[in-house]
Amino acid sequence: MNKSSFDPRLAISVMSARFTGTAIRLVGKGGGTAAPGLVAERLDPGLLTKLGTQLEHGALVVAGTNGKTTTSRMIADILQANSWKVVHNRSGSNLVRGVVAAFVDQTSNGGHIRGDVGVVEADEAALPELIKRIQPRVILLNNLFRDQLDRYGELDTIAKSWAKVLQTLPAETTVIVNADDQTLVALSDDIRARRICIGLNSAEHQLESLPHAADAAVCRVCGADLGYRALYLSHLGEWYCTGCGRERPPLDFAASDIHLHGDQHTDMTITDTTGSHQVQVGVPGLYNAYNALAAAAVASVMGVAWDVISPTLAAFQSAFGRIERIAYQDKQITMALVKNPTGFNEVLRMLTAETGALAHPTMICINDLDADGRDVSWLWDVDFELLAQGDGHLYTTGIRGADMANRLKYAGVPVERIHPLTSELADAFDAFIADVPAGASAYILPSYTAMLKLRKSLADRGVVQEFWEQ
Ligand SMILES: [Zn+2]
Numbered sequence: 001m002n003k004s005s006f007d008p009r010l011a012i013s014v015m016s017a018r019f020t021g022t023a024i025r026l027v028g029k030g031g032g033t034a035a036p037g038l039v040a041e042r043l044d045p046g047l048l049t050k051l052g053t054q055l056e057h058g059a060l061v062v063a064g065t066n067g068k069t070t071t072s073r074m075i076a077d078i079l080q081a082n083s084w085k086v087v088h089n090r091s092g093s094n095l096v097r098g099v100v101a102a103f104v105d106q107t108s109n110g111g112h113i114r115g116d117v118g119v120v121e122a123d124e125a126a127l128p129e130l131i132k133r134i135q136p137r138v139i140l141l142n143n144l145f146r147d148q149l150d151r152y153g154e155l156d157t158i159a160k161s162w163a164k165v166l167q168t169l170p171a172e173t174t175v176i177v178n179a180d181d182q183t184l185v186a187l188s189d190d191i192r193a194r195r196i197c198i199g200l201n202s203a204e205h206q207l208e209s210l211p212h213a214a215d216a217a218v219c220r221v222c223g224a225d226l227g228y229r230a231l232y233l234s235h236l237g238e239w240y241c242t243g244c245g246r247e248r249p250p251l252d253f254a255a256s257d258i259h260l261h262g263d264q265h266t267d268m269t270i271t272d273t274t275g276s277h278q279v280q281v282g283v284p285g286l287y288n289a290y291n292a293l294a295a296a297a298v299a300s301v302m303g304v305a306w307d308v309i310s311p312t313l314a315a316f317q318s319a320f321g322r323i324e325r326i327a328y329q330d331k332q333i334t335m336a337l338v339k340n341p342t343g344f345n346e347v348l349r350m351l352t353a354e355t356g357a358l359a360h361p362t363m364i365c366i367n368d369l370d371a372d373g374r375d376v377s378w379l380w381d382v383d384f385e386l387l388a389q390g391d392g393h394l395y396t397t398g399i400r401g402a403d404m405a406n407r408l409k410y411a412g413v414p415v416e417r418i419h420p421l422t423s424e425l426a427d428a429f430d431a432f433i434a435d436v437p438a439g440a441s442a443y444i445l446p447s448y449t450a451m452l453k454l455r456k457s458l459a460d461r462g463v464v465q466e467f468w469e470q
Contacts, residue, residue: 013041
């Protein structure tokens with residue numbers, strides 16, 4: 001569609017959606033992030049495609065089990081620093097209706113989008129539909145992990161649906177895949193679209209064996225065992241098949257010389273066809289090295305210069321709820337969301353990176369509501385054995401706080417370092433904070449609904465803002 005033409009159907013659905021969002025906020029029913037999308041969808045099913053084609057630099061889509069929120073925020077920050085106006089489903093709804101709502105929010109009542117480029121974070125299951133509607137120029141596939149909810153082969157269903165939609169892409173599309181994930185390589189081996197491979201070459205951060213939580217490492221093509229020349233995180237690494245001889249393809253963007261500075265930041269070198277680039281990343285952990293590498297590759301492919309990419313990544317602050325630093329009284333609290341075994345293991349690696357042991361008081365808050373996963377047996381797939389050493393005391397709370405305390409006991413944490421607290425999060429928080437020495441650092445590791453509840457309780461005390469106000 002031409003920017004100057006007027007499409008009455010589009011304009012009506014945009015205005016109706018905007019009215020719905022305002023009404024929801026006025027009656028205080030929360031952020032109003034998804035319902036406007038539902039309304040707009042109903043009135044004009046072609047809305048997303050129409051708005052997407054107005055974007056001068058097109059749209060890009062980010063998908064993967066872990067890190068998609070952080071990565072898409074890094075990308076949005078870089079594109080913004082490049083003086084592009086970014087349309088982004090930033091407040092967190094990554095289903096089709098959430099993306100529609102975000103696009104509508106940045107569209108005039110006449111149906112003209114106020115942006116040059118779209119950054120779309122896609123839920124794994126919604127990715128094929130979003131690709132169909134948005135026709136993105138660049139697609140980033142970050143990783144595919146089995147999470148705690150996957151007891152019925154959902155991962156396989158998702159992989160098959162991704163493979164199908166990737167086959168439909170034209171040659172002009174660029175697909176950037178994390179080549180350290182063999183599944184993503186297999187899905188994208190025979191596509192018409194241009195494929196760009198990214199991954200780590202980082203001898204200093206190898207794991208000795210597959211962690212508890214990692215997927216069984218068998219070749220997606222022939223079923224034989226995979227071997228690793230280097231294994232970095234869960235099942236991600238420089239893999240090869242012992243049966244059919246598949247192996248990690250050559251990397252177009254490789255991260256090396258990765259230095260993790262505890263819970264503060266990360267330094268690394270990214271090498272592409274133009275040379276080597278020093279990059280500092282403002283967030284900690286090896287998983288954020290993957291996220292930053294992916295964001296840099298996307299931006300570079302879209303034509304952004306490295307002297308814009310590097311400083312933006314250095315200034316990056318983590319997304320709502322993933323890792324967040326909070327000053328409370330005179331204490332420094334780091335809150336890190338834990339939602340599946342792989343993410344939890346990375347957080348534990350981060351907490352113990354400096355000394356190999358847990359140094360600071362840490363509260364783990366585990367709920368088992370629908371959004372957390374009803375079944376907490378996934379806690380047995382987390383390497384809590386990492387916490388057995390050190391002086392840091394461990395506090396447990398949430399609906400399943402008692403299960404958590406029990407798990408720590410089995411992991412070999414001495415009982416005098418384990419403190420089960422009340423399951424009431426706000427009361428547990430007060431008891432925990434009272435035990436943290438003045439001026440000290442502390443960690444809180446909540447499951448998803450526990451994080452929302454804690455944040456709400458902190459917001460009521462005026463400590464952090466509700467997320468849609470940011
Ligand atoms: Zn094989």
